[in-house]
Every structure is written in C-alpha cells, then in structure tokens.
Amino acid sequence: MTHQNRRQFLASAAGLTIAVALPMKGRAQSGAANAFAADGSGSFAPNAFIRVAADDTVTVMIKHVEIGQGAYTGLATLVAEDLDADWAQMRAEAAPLDNEKYKNLYFGLQGTGGSTGLANSYTQMRKAGAAARAMLVQAAAAEWGVDASEITVTKGVIAHGDKTSTFGPMAAKAAEMTPPEDPPLKPASEFVYIGTDLPRLDSPSKSNGSAMFTMDIDIDGMETVVVAHPPMLGGTVASYDDTDAVAVPGVTAVRQIPQGVAVYATSTAAAIKGRSMLSVEWDTSAAETRSSAQMMDDFAAMVGSDTAKTAESAGDVATAFENAAQTVEMEFRFPYLAHAPLEPLDAVVEVKDGSATAWGGWQFPGFDNQSVAGALGMDPAKVAMVTMLAGGSFGRRAQPSAHIGAEVGAIAAAAGRDGAWKLVWTREDDLHGGYYRPMTVHHLRGGLDADGNITAWHNTVVNQSIMAGTPMEAMMQDGLDPTSYEGATKMPYDLTDMQVDWIRAASPVSVLWWRSVGHTHTAYATEVFLDHLLELGGKDPVQGRLDLLRPDMARDRAVLERVAEMAGWDGQKVKNGKGYGVALHESFSTYTAQIVEVEDKDGFPKVTNVWCAVDCGVAVTPNVIRAQIEGGIGFGLSSILHDELSLAEGGMVEQSNFDTYRVLRINEMPNVMVDIIASEVDPTGVGEPGTPPIGPALANAWRALKGENVTTLPFSKSVGA
The missing domain is CATH 3.30.365.10 (Aldehyde oxidase/xanthine dehydrogenase, molybdopterin binding domain)
Structure with missing residues (x-):
C-alpha cells in the first residue's frame, strides 16, 4: 500500500x-x-x-x-x-x-x-x-x-x-x-x-420495496441460468445427457462450463425444472468422500504430530507442566458451518459489443472483475462492476476465489453471443456448494498449582487453511494462516508459560471465513477451558478473569467490569433455577464481554437474557452498533445450539435448506441488553465481535446449571432434543 x-x-x-x-x-x-x-x-x-x-x-x-x-x-x-x-x-x-x-x-x-x-x-x-x-x-x-x-x-x-x-x-x-x-x-x-x-x-x-437487489434486475431478453454442480465437493463433470432437460418448456440451452452443467431458460422455474431433468455422470476421483465424522476423527488424530507449527509461545511450557500439581485436558470439536444468508448468491452479466457489465453483491469487486473478464476473455477494464444491495453475507460473498464472478462469466461465454444472463443459486445450491467455516479441533491442556492458579497452557488447533491457495496466501508467514487460530493467540491473560500450535489439515472441501472467522471457535475453546480451570481452582469466573488480566489490558477490564455490573453479578452461578456464565473476547480490535442467563427447558438450554458490554472506540452510529451486536449474538447462538453442515459417508452434504440446516427461531432469541463504553479512540468494527463470546458464555452458564461441559458442537448434537 x-x-x-x-x-x-x-x-x-x-x-x-x-x-x-x-x-x-x-x-x-x-x-x-x-x-x-x-x-x-x-x-x-x-x-x-x-x-x-x-x-x-x-x-x-x-x-x-x-x-x-x-x-x-x-x-x-x-x-x-x-x-x-x-x-x-x-x-x-x-x-x-x-x-x-x-x-x-x-x-x-x-x-x-x-x-x-x-x-x-x-x-x-x-x-x-x-x-x-x-x-x-x-x-x-x-x-x-x-x-x-x-x-x-x-x-x-x-x-x-x-x-x-x-x-x-x-x-x-x-x-x-x-x-x-x-x-x-x-x-x-x-x-x-x-x-x-x-x-x-x-x-x-x-x-x-423499491430497494434493488440483484434478483430484481430485469433486462430485455435476459435469460435465467441455474447450474448443476457436483454433489460431492471436489467432483467434476464426466458426461451428461440433456435430452429431457431441453424438452422442458422455457429451457433454451444446456451448456457444460467449468463449474458444472448450466441450464438456460426464459424463467427461473423453467431453469430449475430443466436442471432436475438432467442426467449427469460425475467424476469423484478428486472429491471428498469421507464423512464429516471420519474427517473429525482424522483431524483429532493429528494432534501431537510433527506437522504442528508454533503460532505463539512464552516461557517454558514443558517444565511448567512437569511442575503442575494438576493437569487438565479437553478436546473441542467444531463442525463445518454454512453462512446461509437470507439472499442466496446471484449475479447478472450483460455482454454487448466487446464489453460487459456485471451486477452483484460484490464484496471484493476487483476479484470478481478479474474472474468475469477471465471467463469472457476480455480486458478487465472492459468489464464494469455494479455493486448491488445484498441480503446478508457473513463472509460468503468475500470470496478470494471469486467463483460467482467466474461462473456468471462462464455462462455468458458458453452462450457464445451478446446478451444478458442472470445466474441464480438456490439455497440448496449454496448449502451443497462448499465454502464453509472450517471444521476444527482444539486440544487444550492446562496446569494448576496447589493453590488452583493456572501455571501452564497449551492449545493445539487443527483445521484447514482459508488463505492457502488463494490470493490471500501472501498474508501467511512461515506457513502459518492466522485466520485458523486468531483469538487463541494474543489473549489478554497473564499466562507466563503457554504455547499455541496449529496443524494444517487437508480436504477438497472448500473453506471460507465465516462471521468472526477464527474467533468463532477460538473464543469458545479458550473461554470454556479457562472457565473450567478457574472453577477447578475455586475461582470466581468474573474475578478470576480480572485477576488474570495483564496490567495493560484496561479495555478488556472495563468491558468485563461493566457487564458484571449490568447483570448484577454477585458470584452466584446458579440462582432461581437458572445458570449464569461469562465470556470475554477481543476481536477486530473491539472488546466484548457477555453474561448469559440460561434455563433448562426439557433438557435443552433456553437462553433468556444476554448482557453485553462493548468497547468499539467512538460510537459513530449507536443504533446500528446495538443492532449489529444483537444480530451477532443471535447468529452465534444459532451456530452454538443448532447449526452443523455435515457430510454423509461418501461425501454428500446432508443439509439442504432451513428445514435441515436448523437456524435460531424467533422464540429462541433472548432479551439482549447492550451497553457501549464511551471512548475517544478511533472506531473499530462491530459486525463480527458480538458473535464469539455468546457461545462460551452459554456453555459456561450451562455447565454451572447442569455440571457438564459441552465440547462437541452444536449443543443439539451433545445435549439432546
């Protein structure tokens, strides 16, 4: 720069x-x-x-x-x-x-x-x-x-x-x-x-209703296109038969493109019906055929391997563990997660007289410009990019691969003429189409002295790299992808003997940043494990954290003290049949602390209240900040309680829509109280920092109430109906 x-x-x-x-x-x-x-x-x-x-x-x-x-x-x-x-x-x-x-x-x-x-x-x-x-x-x-x-x-x-x-x-x-x-x-x-x-x-x-989204674009003569993508991630087209597809009224053409088989039609309904009539043979020789359960076991088995790279270390961890009065180990398992925005992916391209215009909810328009132009064989300067309003993203549209630009460009190129085409992904396409939050295993080991103080800390993180193999790979240093373990390093606590290792796993499953990226799993693993160690050491969850904070962590201290005040924290983790838990986490230079109140509803957690204190620097638009924090809490709570993107044996994705990819219902959304700390520091981000603390705060509250640690997510997989 x-x-x-x-x-x-x-x-x-x-x-x-x-x-x-x-x-x-x-x-x-x-x-x-x-x-x-x-x-x-x-x-x-x-x-x-x-x-x-x-x-x-x-x-x-x-x-x-x-x-x-x-x-x-x-x-x-x-x-x-x-x-x-x-x-x-x-x-x-x-x-x-x-x-x-x-x-x-x-x-x-x-x-x-x-x-x-x-x-x-x-x-x-x-x-x-x-x-x-x-x-x-x-x-x-x-x-x-x-x-x-x-x-x-x-x-x-x-x-x-x-x-x-x-x-x-x-x-x-x-x-x-x-x-x-x-x-x-x-x-x-x-x-x-x-x-x-x-x-x-x-x-x-x-x-x-006057706001224009990509789906609202209508150009004279425009065709709608849907693509049959490989059902197994990493698969390719071997052959196809379009006899029945082209017989569907409204279907105008079927073309093979690098991404699959494209069906062109005069309407969305005709395109989708035509696709359903395709007969496609898939080459799965390079596809992921393991189940996600097998993959998780394989990831866990990598802990301790010589492929580990140290992301952060301090002191002498080995000696600290040797001298510990008590050693504790916990393994956390996090599934693949889809972004599932309300508006699935779409794009429009018009090609005319050697130039093109592409419309979409472009999050990195330069990447998509290169992809559209590359597919069309045009100079990127000949491709105008129009950024539309988008109905959510949570990271989904921020694709270093720019695969949507490449796909809509390929559709236009395969048509072989001037014209306009609208690429439509259904929600099923999006859930089956890859680009998930990485499946992750955290293996944590902690040491306590005779007085219950934490004396040693070792965290090993195993997952796929988001950056490797993309234009973002240049940001990696010494083979380390910081998005894989961010939040597990640079913790605010005074852990004098500590180490964080990362092991890169491999799979044809494509992965992508998901709202709060690495923090979404590192906050859960570190704050739940820390809370467990504090409990074993006889420490109060709030005061124990305050005592551990380094002297220079004034902003962490302020949000933690404020949220305790908001929730009326008195050291009682269970009151009137409800459990209370706390979590503290900084992400994207914004400091957030949350306290959760949870009750047992037929054996499953029902979160009733969430208190959140946030320091995001100067609060430019307080109402927007509160909305983003509330939304981040709901988004994170959904992933903790219900969300999982899983592969069956053979590599087929098991979820298709919101009926099987279960998201938070409105009656499950808790009351959320947000307090914004006054600050004169330049503003920092709020779109993501509300998400990481909700999971560990809930898990800590549930352990207080039920006496059990939830280490395999989502809760619905570990806790019950």
Missing part, C-alpha cells in the same frame, strides 16, 4: 464533487490536493466520494457493499458531521470499482470484510466532508465579499449576518475554489451526528 496521500477534487457546472484517499498509516494526515477542471459535461467522475448537487442533496459514494451492516448510514454520517449538512439531504450510492480510489485502507484494494468498513473510513470520510465544507464557505465568502472566518454552516445552511444559502446554489462556485490541503476536523465536543441514533438511509427503500 502506498504511503502517498491522495485527494482529488473534480468540479462541474452542476455541482461539487470530492474524493479523498488517505493511507492506512496516516489516517489523520493528508497530502497536497490536486484540482481538476470540469469537463463541462454536467456529470461527475465515478471515483468521487462526495457529490453536492444543485438541488442541495449530498450523495456519498460508498466504497463498501451494503449487506445489512449499515455501511451506507455510517459513512454518510461521517461526511455529514464535518460537512455540517442536514441529515435529510444526505444520500448514499454504491461506488464503482476502482481499487485505488475506493480501496479499503487496511486491505490495499476495494473490499468489505473483517469489520473494517467504518474503521478504515473514519478519518477519510470526515476529511472529505470537512474539505467540501471549506470549499462551500470559500465560495460564499467570495460571493458575498466577506471574510470566510465569519461564515457559519449549520444543518446545510451557510450564513453570514442576514445572508444565507443552502449548498446547491454555491456548489458550482465552490468547485472553482482551491481545496484545502488538510482541513481541520471537529472536536468530539461539537459532534452533532456522530454518537447519535439516526434513521438508516437504506431503511425506507427496503421497507417500501
């Missing part, structure tokens, strides 16, 4: 357009500005961040896909704050593909993920707003013949004495002004929008 700061200002007679880009290591700085003359077309360059129109509307170009996490609202809030706009005039629009202008400052390319959306944009978008404000003020000062320092801007109104103007009339003149090199930002004491509950910009259109 370049360390040169860039800012562009483009003007036109119709208004003012601004783009700002700041480097990751200098987010509070800015470099020299460059002004470019308007081309007189009345339109703006597509890589601008702010467009101030003659009708007073302020449109913010959003570089992150809106998948329900509030990106449109959060980034527009940052602009509105330092622009001193009125919230009613704010608009949001998806930015086009431009890996330089719209890059995620943490990734170095355009992309959404890792709870980085607002965090990497915080200073960047505020600077953009401040620069636009300064130029509007300069324009007003020139128009009115007054000193710019005497002009005020409040809720979209520029004023000096009895002279006032909204933004629109000043936009064209503002475009002629010299942009400031480093516009000052408001102090927190003057915030109007940051830290305030604001209506989400995407709520009205999603409520009245």
Whole structure:
C-alpha cells in the first residue's frame, strides 16, 4: 500500500464533487490536493466520494457493499458531521470499482470484510466532508465579499449576518475554489451526528420495496441460468445427457462450463425444472468422500504430530507442566458451518459489443472483475462492476476465489453471443456448494498449582487453511494462516508459560471465513477451558478473569467490569433455577464481554437474557452498533445450539435448506441488553465481535446449571432434543 496521500477534487457546472484517499498509516494526515477542471459535461467522475448537487442533496459514494451492516448510514454520517449538512439531504450510492480510489485502507484494494468498513473510513470520510465544507464557505465568502472566518454552516445552511444559502446554489462556485490541503476536523465536543441514533438511509427503500437487489434486475431478453454442480465437493463433470432437460418448456440451452452443467431458460422455474431433468455422470476421483465424522476423527488424530507449527509461545511450557500439581485436558470439536444468508448468491452479466457489465453483491469487486473478464476473455477494464444491495453475507460473498464472478462469466461465454444472463443459486445450491467455516479441533491442556492458579497452557488447533491457495496466501508467514487460530493467540491473560500450535489439515472441501472467522471457535475453546480451570481452582469466573488480566489490558477490564455490573453479578452461578456464565473476547480490535442467563427447558438450554458490554472506540452510529451486536449474538447462538453442515459417508452434504440446516427461531432469541463504553479512540468494527463470546458464555452458564461441559458442537448434537 502506498504511503502517498491522495485527494482529488473534480468540479462541474452542476455541482461539487470530492474524493479523498488517505493511507492506512496516516489516517489523520493528508497530502497536497490536486484540482481538476470540469469537463463541462454536467456529470461527475465515478471515483468521487462526495457529490453536492444543485438541488442541495449530498450523495456519498460508498466504497463498501451494503449487506445489512449499515455501511451506507455510517459513512454518510461521517461526511455529514464535518460537512455540517442536514441529515435529510444526505444520500448514499454504491461506488464503482476502482481499487485505488475506493480501496479499503487496511486491505490495499476495494473490499468489505473483517469489520473494517467504518474503521478504515473514519478519518477519510470526515476529511472529505470537512474539505467540501471549506470549499462551500470559500465560495460564499467570495460571493458575498466577506471574510470566510465569519461564515457559519449549520444543518446545510451557510450564513453570514442576514445572508444565507443552502449548498446547491454555491456548489458550482465552490468547485472553482482551491481545496484545502488538510482541513481541520471537529472536536468530539461539537459532534452533532456522530454518537447519535439516526434513521438508516437504506431503511425506507427496503421497507417500501423499491430497494434493488440483484434478483430484481430485469433486462430485455435476459435469460435465467441455474447450474448443476457436483454433489460431492471436489467432483467434476464426466458426461451428461440433456435430452429431457431441453424438452422442458422455457429451457433454451444446456451448456457444460467449468463449474458444472448450466441450464438456460426464459424463467427461473423453467431453469430449475430443466436442471432436475438432467442426467449427469460425475467424476469423484478428486472429491471428498469421507464423512464429516471420519474427517473429525482424522483431524483429532493429528494432534501431537510433527506437522504442528508454533503460532505463539512464552516461557517454558514443558517444565511448567512437569511442575503442575494438576493437569487438565479437553478436546473441542467444531463442525463445518454454512453462512446461509437470507439472499442466496446471484449475479447478472450483460455482454454487448466487446464489453460487459456485471451486477452483484460484490464484496471484493476487483476479484470478481478479474474472474468475469477471465471467463469472457476480455480486458478487465472492459468489464464494469455494479455493486448491488445484498441480503446478508457473513463472509460468503468475500470470496478470494471469486467463483460467482467466474461462473456468471462462464455462462455468458458458453452462450457464445451478446446478451444478458442472470445466474441464480438456490439455497440448496449454496448449502451443497462448499465454502464453509472450517471444521476444527482444539486440544487444550492446562496446569494448576496447589493453590488452583493456572501455571501452564497449551492449545493445539487443527483445521484447514482459508488463505492457502488463494490470493490471500501472501498474508501467511512461515506457513502459518492466522485466520485458523486468531483469538487463541494474543489473549489478554497473564499466562507466563503457554504455547499455541496449529496443524494444517487437508480436504477438497472448500473453506471460507465465516462471521468472526477464527474467533468463532477460538473464543469458545479458550473461554470454556479457562472457565473450567478457574472453577477447578475455586475461582470466581468474573474475578478470576480480572485477576488474570495483564496490567495493560484496561479495555478488556472495563468491558468485563461493566457487564458484571449490568447483570448484577454477585458470584452466584446458579440462582432461581437458572445458570449464569461469562465470556470475554477481543476481536477486530473491539472488546466484548457477555453474561448469559440460561434455563433448562426439557433438557435443552433456553437462553433468556444476554448482557453485553462493548468497547468499539467512538460510537459513530449507536443504533446500528446495538443492532449489529444483537444480530451477532443471535447468529452465534444459532451456530452454538443448532447449526452443523455435515457430510454423509461418501461425501454428500446432508443439509439442504432451513428445514435441515436448523437456524435460531424467533422464540429462541433472548432479551439482549447492550451497553457501549464511551471512548475517544478511533472506531473499530462491530459486525463480527458480538458473535464469539455468546457461545462460551452459554456453555459456561450451562455447565454451572447442569455440571457438564459441552465440547462437541452444536449443543443439539451433545445435549439432546
């Protein structure tokens, strides 16, 4: 990533357009500005961040896909704050593909993920707003013949004495002004929008049905396409017979593509029916044919092998275990998990006159651009990418393989003509199609002294690598994939003799990050094991953690103390027939502590209340933060209680839809109380950090209530009906 700061200002007679880009290591700085003359077309360059129109509307170009996490609202809030706009005039629009202008400052390319959306944009978008404000003020000062320092801007109104103007009339003149090199930002004491509950910009259109998702796209002459994929992960097409498929009314063609056999039709129903009439012989020679139960046993058997790589170590673990008064071992087993977003995957491509346009909920549009272009044999510059609203992702759309782009491109290429095609994946396609959270085994060993203090800690993690074999492999160091064990390392506790090892397992099953990535299993294994050791040592779960925290872990301490206060923690783990458990975990630089209240309902846990304290830095949009934390808790609770993606003997996926891939029901959702710790630290992510602590907090509460550790997930597999 370049360390040169860039800012562009483009003007036109119709208004003012601004783009700002700041480097990751200098987010509070800015470099020299460059002004470019308007081309007189009345339109703006597509890589601008702010467009101030003659009708007073302020449109913010959003570089992150809106998948329900509030990106449109959060980034527009940052602009509105330092622009001193009125919230009613704010608009949001998806930015086009431009890996330089719209890059995620943490990734170095355009992309959404890792709870980085607002965090990497915080200073960047505020600077953009401040620069636009300064130029509007300069324009007003020139128009009115007054000193710019005497002009005020409040809720979209520029004023000096009895002279006032909204933004629109000043936009064209503002475009002629010299942009400031480093516009000052408001102090927190003057915030109007940051830290305030604001209506989400995407709520009205999603409520009245006018919001456009990929599935809503309709182009004249467009065909719908579904693909018969291999039923075993890693399989390929050996041969097929389409005689019955092409006889289905509405089916226009059947073509083999690298991903399987594509059925083209005039409607979705015809395409799906046509696919059901295909006869396909599959080559499974390279497919995964083990059952997931066998795979789990194979993974567990790898513990202790010489293929282990040490991810973190401190002290002398071997000697610490030799001197321990008591040694405890536990093995945790985590299944494959599907993302199962409400909107399954889809994409649209139109090919015309040697160029193409592709529509989709692109999370890394640059990757998909390369895939679409590669499949079509086009220069990527000839393929325009339009990012649509998406109905959830949880990591599913952030594919380094860009397989959806490759598949929709292959469909268009196989058609062999200009036209438009909509690729549709059913939920069954998605659940059967791979890209799961990795199956994982944790083997933990702990040592206690005679006073019950933890003296030794060793965690071995076994799973597949998400990064290996993808463009992200360059982020691996010494053969270690940090997404496989993150959260098991860099724990906040003072464990002087400790070691974390990782063993890479292999399978044709494709794996992908899943909401909170490695933290989803490391938080469970480490916090349940720690809680068990504290119990064996006669320690209180909350105070025991506080006593273990290193002195520099002030933010961990604050959320743990706050959640204990919220829940009225008094050291009693069982009260009135209900169990209580706690978990503390930091992920994506956000600190989260949760306490769970659970009761026994016919032998199965019923979570009634969850208290959560979160420190995510400056709370830009508190209502969105609370919603994301609540959603993360529900998502995590679903995976802990019910979710499992399993392979039968022979490698066939056993789940097909929400009837067999059981997700949390509304009557199972607990009351959730969220408290956001006040902070002046730059904001961090909230899309994922609510998910990791809910599982261990529940498991610890259930052990308190029932006296049993749940080490094989989901609960429904270990606890009962």
